Amino acid sequence: MKVVLSTLNAKYIHTSLALRCLKAYSAHQFDIDIAEYTIKDPPMNIVSDLYARQPDVIGFSCYIWNIEETITVINMLRKIMPQLRIVLGGPEVSYDVEHWLNRIPEVDFIVVGEGEETFHHLLTELSDTQKYHLVFGLAYRKEKNGVLEPIVNPPRPKLNLAELPSPHRFAEDLPHLANRVVYFETSRGCPFSCQFCLSSIEVGVRYFDIERTKSDILYLIESGAKLIKFVDRTFNIKRDYALEMFRFLIENHNGCVFQFEITADIMRPEVLDYLAEHAPPGVFRFEIGVQSTNDITNEAVQRRQNFAKLTRTVTKVKESGKIDQHLDLIAGLPHEDYATFSKTFNDVFALRPEELQLGFLKMLRGTGLRIQAKKYGYVYMDRAPYEILGNDLMPFHDIVRIKRVEDVLEKYWNAHRMDHTLLYLIERVFDSPFDFFQRFGDYWEERGWQKIGHQLDDLFTRLAAFLNDTVARQAEIRERLDLGVVLGLMKYDYFLQHNYKPRKIWWEFMLAKEEWSNWMKRLAREPEQVSASFAALALSEKELHKHTVLEKLPFDLGQYLQEGTLSTERDTLLVMIYRPDLKTAGPANQTFMMAIPRIQPSASPH
Numbered sequence: 001m002k003v004v005l006s007t008l009n010a011k012y013i014h015t016s017l018a019l020r021c022l023k024a025y026s027a028h029q030f031d032i033d034i035a036e037y038t039i040k041d042p043p044m045n046i047v048s049d050l051y052a053r054q055p056d057v058i059g060f061s062c063y064i065w066n067i068e069e070t071i072t073v074i075n076m077l078r079k080i081m082p083q084l085r086i087v088l089g090g091p092e093v094s095y096d097v098e099h100w101l102n103r104i105p106e107v108d109f110i111v112v113g114e115g116e117e118t119f120h121h122l123l124t125e126l127s128d129t130q131k132y133h134l135v136f137g138l139a140y141r142k143e144k145n146g147v148l149e150p151i152v153n154p155p156r157p158k159l160n161l162a163e164l165p166s167p168h169r170f171a172e173d174l175p176h177l178a179n180r181v182v183y184f185e186t187s188r189g190c191p192f193s194c195q196f197c198l199s200s201i202e203v204g205v206r207y208f209d210i211e212r213t214k215s216d217i218l219y220l221i222e223s224g225a226k227l228i229k230f231v232d233r234t235f236n237i238k239r240d241y242a243l244e245m246f247r248f249l250i251e252n253h254n255g256c257v258f259q260f261e262i263t264a265d266i267m268r269p270e271v272l273d274y275l276a277e278h279a280p281p282g283v284f285r286f287e288i289g290v291q292s293t294n295d296i297t298n299e300a301v302q303r304r305q306n307f308a309k310l311t312r313t314v315t316k317v318k319e320s321g322k323i324d325q326h327l328d329l330i331a332g333l334p335h336e337d338y339a340t341f342s343k344t345f346n347d348v349f350a351l352r353p354e355e356l357q358l359g360f361l362k363m364l365r366g367t368g369l370r371i372q373a374k375k376y377g378y379v380y381m382d383r384a385p386y387e388i389l390g391n392d393l394m395p396f397h398d399i400v401r402i403k404r405v406e407d408v409l410e411k412y413w414n415a416h417r418m419d420h421t422l423l424y425l426i427e428r429v430f431d432s433p434f435d436f437f438q439r440f441g442d443y444w445e446e447r448g449w450q451k452i453g454h455q456l457d458d459l460f461t462r463l464a465a466f467l468n469d470t471v472a473r474q475a476e477i478r479e480r481l482d483l484g485v486v487l488g489l490m491k492y493d494y495f496l497q498h499n500y501k502p503r504k505i506w507w508e509f510m511l512a513k514e515e516w517s518n519w520m521k522r523l524a525r526e527p528e529q530v531s532a533s534f535a536a537l538a539l540s541e542k543e544l545h546k547h548t549v550l551e552k553l554p555f556d557l558g559q560y561l562q563e564g565t566l567s568t569e570r571d572t573l574l575v576m577i578y579r580p581d582l583k584t585a586g587p588a589n590q591t592f593m594m595a596i597p598r599i600q601p602s603a604s605p606h
Contacts, residue, residue, distance in 0.1 A: 001030060001031065001056045001057060001123070001126065001127050002031050002033075002053070002054060002055045002056045002057070003026075003030050003031060003032045003033070003055060003056070003057045003058075003059070003123065004032070004033050004034075004035050004050060004053050004055040004057070004058045004059070005019040005022055005023055005032060005033070005034050005035070005058075005059045005061070006019070006034070006035040006036065006037070006050065006058060006059065006060055006061075007019060007036060007037075007060060007061035007062075007063075007066065007070075007090075008036075008037050008038060008039045008041070008046070008066040008069050008070055008073075009036055009037070009038050009039070009066070010038065010039060010065050010066070011038060012038050012180075013179065013180050013181050014180070014181055014183075015036065015173075015176075015180050015181060015182060015183060016034075016036055016061055016183075017167060017183040017184070017185065017231065018061045018089070018090060018115070019034050019036070019061055020034065020167035020168070020170065020173075021115070021116055021164070021167045022059065022089075022115055022116060022119050023167070023170070024116075024164070024165040024166060024167040024169075024170075025116035025117070025119070025120055025164065025165060026116075026119065026120045026123060029120075029123075029124075030123050030127075033053060033055075034170075034172075035049065035050060035053065037049075039065065039066050039069045043069070043072045043073050043076060044076075046073050047073055047076045047077055047080070050073075050077060051077075051080060051081065055084065056083075056084070056085065057084070057085045057086075057087065057123065057126060058077070058084060058085070058086055058087070059086075059087040059088070059089060059111075059119065060073075060074070060086070060087070060088050060089070060090075061089055061090040062088050062089065062090040062091075062092040062093045063090055063091060063092050064092055064362065064364065064384040064385040064386065065384070065385065067092045067093070067383075067384045068383060068384060070088075071103075071104055074086055074104060074106050074107065075106060077106070078106035085108050085109070085126060086106060086107050086108050086109075087107075087108065087109045087110070087111060087119070087122065088100065088104075088107050088109070088110045088111070089110065089111035089112075089115045089119065090115075091198050091364075092365070092384065093110050093112075094110075094112045094113050094366070095198075095364075095365035095366030096365045096366070097110055097112060097139045097150070097152050098139075098150045098152065101139060101140075101141060101150040102150070108140065108141075109122060109132070109138060109139065109140045110138070110139040110140070111137060111138060112137050112138070112139055112152070112155065113137055113155060113156065114137070114156065114158065114159050114188075115137075116159060116164060117137075117156060117159060118135060118136065118137035118138055118156050121134075121135045121136075121138075122135050122138055132151075132153075133151070133153065135153060136153055136154055136155065136156040136157075137153065137154075137155055137156035138153045139151065139152045139153065158206065161187075161188065161206050161207065161208045161209075162208070162209050164208070166212065166216050168182070168184070168216045168219065168220055169216075169219065174223050174224070177220065177223050177224045177225040177226070178224040178225070178226050179226075181227050181228075181229055182220055182225045182227065182228045182229070183228075183229050183231050184216070184217070184220075184228050184229065184230050184231065185208070185230070185231045185232060186207060186208055186210075186213050186230060186232055186235070186245070187205050187206060187207045187208065187232045187233075187237075188202070188205070188206050189202045189203070189204050189205040189206055189233070190202065190205065190233035190234060191204075191205055191234060191237055192233075192234070192263075192302075192303070192304065193302040193303075194291075194301055194302060194303045195300075195301040195302050195303075195367060195368035195369040195372070196291075196301055196330065196333065196361060196362075196364070196367055196368075196369045197364075197367065198364055198366055198367060199233045200302075200367070200368070201366055201367070205234075205237060207241070210241070210244070210245075213245075214248055217248075217249070217252070218252060220256075221252060221253070221254050221256050222254075225256055226255070226256055226257065227256070227257045227258075227259070228256060228257070228258050228259070229258075229259040230258065230259065230260045230261070231261075232260070232261060233261060234261065234262065234263045234266075235260040235261060235262050236260075236262045236263060236266065236267055236271065237263070237266070239268045239270075239271060242271060243270070243271050243274060246271070246274065246275060246279070246284075247274070247278075249283070249284075250278050250279060250280065250283070253280065253283050255283075256283070257282065257283055257284075257285065258283065258284055258285070259284075259285040259286075259287060260284070260285070260286055260287065261287045261288075261289070262286050262287070262288060263288075263289075264286075264288045264290075264309070264310040264313040264314055265305055265306040265307070265309035265310040265313065266309075267313045272313060272316050272317065275317070275320065275322070275323065276316065276317075276319075276320040276322070279320070279322045279323060280322070281321065281322045282322070282324075283322075284322070284323045285323065285324045285325070285326065286317065286323055286324070286325045286326065287325075287326045287328070288310070288314065288325060288326070288327050288328065288353075289327075289328045290305075290307075290310065290327050290328060290329060290344075290348050291303065291305075291328060291329060291330045291333065292329070292330065292333050292336055292341075292344050293307050293343065293344045293347040293348065294333075294335065294336055294340045294341075294343070294344060296335045297333045297334055297335045297336045297340070300333070300334040300335055301333060301334060301368075301369060302368075307347070311351060314327070314351045314353065315351065318351070318352065318353075324354040324355070325351075325353045325354055325355070326353065326354065326355040326356075326357060327348055327351065327353040327355070327356050327357070328357045328359060329344060329345060329348060329356065329357065329358050329359065330359050330360065330361050331358065331359070331360050331361065331394070331399070331402050332360055332361035332388045332390075332391065332394055332399065333361055334369075334376045334391070335393065336393065336394065337393040337394055337398070338394060338398040338401070338402070341394070341402065342432070342434040342438075345358070345405070345433065345434045346432045346433055346434050349426075349433040349434070350433075354416075355413075355414045356409065356413065356414065357414070358402070358405060358406040358409055360387050360388060360399065360402075360403070360406075361387070361388045362380075362385050362386045362387050362388070363378060363380045363386045363387075363388060364386060365386070370386075376391045376392055376393075377390075377391045377392035378390075378391045379391070401438065401441075401442070404438065404441030404442055404444065404445050405434065405437045405438050405441045406441075407441055407444065407445075407450060408437050408440050408441045408444055409437050411454070411459060412440075412459065412463075413437075417456070417459050417460075417493065417497060418459075418460070418463070418489070418490060418493035418494070418497075419493065420489045420492060420493050420561075421463070421486060421489040421490050421493050422436075424485070424486060424489055425467075425481075425486065428480060429477060429480045429481045429486075430477070439466075439470065440463070440466055443466045443469070443470075444462070444466075447462075449462060456494075456497060457504075457506045460490055460493075460494055460506055461506050463490070464487070464490065467481065467483065467486060468483070471483065482566075482568075484554040484555070484568075485554070485555050485566060485568075487507070488553035488554060488555060488557065488572075491505075491507065491551055491553065491574070492553070492557060492574060494506070495549065495551075495574070495576045498578065499578070500578050501546075501547060501548075501549060501578040502549065509551060510551060510552040510553075510554075511550055511551065511552050516550055519550055519573065520541055520544050520545060520548070520550070521541060523539075523544055523548075523575065524539065524540060524541035524544055527539070530575055534575070534577075537577070537579075539577070544577075547577050547578050547579050548575060548576065548577050548578075549576045549578075550573060550574065550575055550576075551573075551574045551576075552571055552572070552573055552574070553571060553572040553574055554568060554571055555567060555568045555570075555571070555572065556568075556569070556570045556571075556572055557572040557574065558572065
């Protein structure tokens with residue numbers, strides 16, 4: 001019996017841990033292949049590839065991001081392979097099971113919940129007695145009085161994780177480890193009861209054997225893995241366990257990057273102290289679900305959160321400068337209107353996370369909040385991803401406006417295109433971070449930019465257009481905004497975005513040709529005026545012409561970057577050197593940046 005396990009990942013770089021767990025459990029007895037695609041792949045291509053494999057049984061792992069595309073593939077497969085047995089599993093089909101059996105008549109079986117043992121038992125029955133009523137955790141159809149009726153067997157007891165084989169030892173995965181994300185679980189379950197999350201349904205946390213976990217991680221690192229994402233719902237729920245794992249990863253990382261979901265308000269001080277002292281920069285990334293800072297909202301969704309403790313954790317991690325943090329928000333939770341959500345946004349942005357993800361509530365099947373949807377007046381999409389369209393406190397109009405915030409937040413802050421510029425605008429010009437992103441998002445939408453693509457230059461010119469129009473129309477912004485300063489910061493940020501000397505710029509140079517030429521000669525003759533590190537490069541005038549861009553800024557950039565104070569009494573000569581071939585201990589892009597107070601060069605350099 002030929003078995004194919006398949007899924008449609010969100011992106012090519014993603015891999016499916018679920019498929020590998022199923023194969024590891026059953027490969028000793030059955031001929032099993034894994035076939036992964038993406039939701040962007042044409043259905044005909046997917047079906048053609050699956051058909052070429054000639055499976056007897058095919059299992060699809062289903063999630064909110066791939067269920068609709070998977071259904072399209074299933075419909076096509078059934079028409080060309082009528083004898084094929086089609087099995088579904090995964091979180092999207094583990095709830096409202098009868099709905100899925102009725103909606104997708106082409107499907108033969110649904111594996112509910114943890115799938116390893118149930119799927120193996122199903123394969124055994126398919127190849128032998130076909131007594132499906134004996135398979136705990138299975139849903140299927142049975143004919144009764146000439147009508148096919150859905151049958152949902154009792155659930156299967158939780159698996160003993162110590163008995164599960166490793167899903168990380170397949171030889172066919174080795175060539176791809178360096179270029180794809182490896183998903184890894186050290187535990188299953190969640191200790192919390194957040195009513196918008198599927199993890200709240202499973203009570204308790206179970207752990208895999210820690211020695212096997214370490215062995216698998218070492219194997220992946222030694223085999224070339226570059227990014228491992230732990231899917232544990234709360235990696236740091238046990239202090240001693242988290243500390244031991246952090247220590248192990250620090251000692252053995254070999255350049256691999258690890259991403260964790262942590263609960264920040266329960267992170268112990270001794271763990272934070274250890275990370276601040278020992279974690280190598282850039283090796284760990286933390287994903288922290290804040291969701292809301294509104295107490296009544298957190299109470300309504302049974303979310304226990306101490307924002308003061310969370311703030312201390314995020315602040316200490318940030319001050320260490322070693323770990324990037326990704327903080328999540330959810331718009332549309334109960335008791336959260338536009339005003340309170342804007343406060344939540346500002347509360348969290350004040351922590352200056354490297355990434356702030358603004359998501360929108362999804363009414364997932366099986367969650368308590370979906371069951372209570374009428375209580376809060378929720379309306380939401382009938383099909384995945386079940387995103388809300390509004391509720392009693394946050395109508396669709398507000399949802400749409402917040403989506404504009406999300407759009408520019410992703411393009412500017414999360415992409416880190418111009419951090420110096422954004423912080424200047426947020427801290428000194430606009431009323432709040434949310435105010436800036438909302439105004440800019442509205443402006444972006446008004447001009448239809450959401451319908452067209454953008455290059456790097458477009459991001460700068462569109463922000464400049466917004467600021468110019470805002471100054472012209474709104475006196476309170478005009479009083480606080482110095483366009484010369486913000487344009488100077490935008491130029492600085494623009495140069496920082498390049499690893500090679502930019503071939504063009506989107507503004508007119510401040511330096512006249514003769515002045516620029518005089519500076520080039522002076523920098524070659526007296527490089528120590530810039531800095532000792534600049535002088536150490538020993539660049540000739542010819543090399544400066546090849547590798548350097550100069551620009552004049554109408555304020556002291558060095559003072560602003562070091563002290564945060566703005567002085568317009570002196571200009572800055574900005575010297576940007578691009579030497580990607582230079583072998584030196586510096587930025588990863590091997591780009592050197594020096595800002596110096598402008599010293600007016602003589603008319604002649606001689």
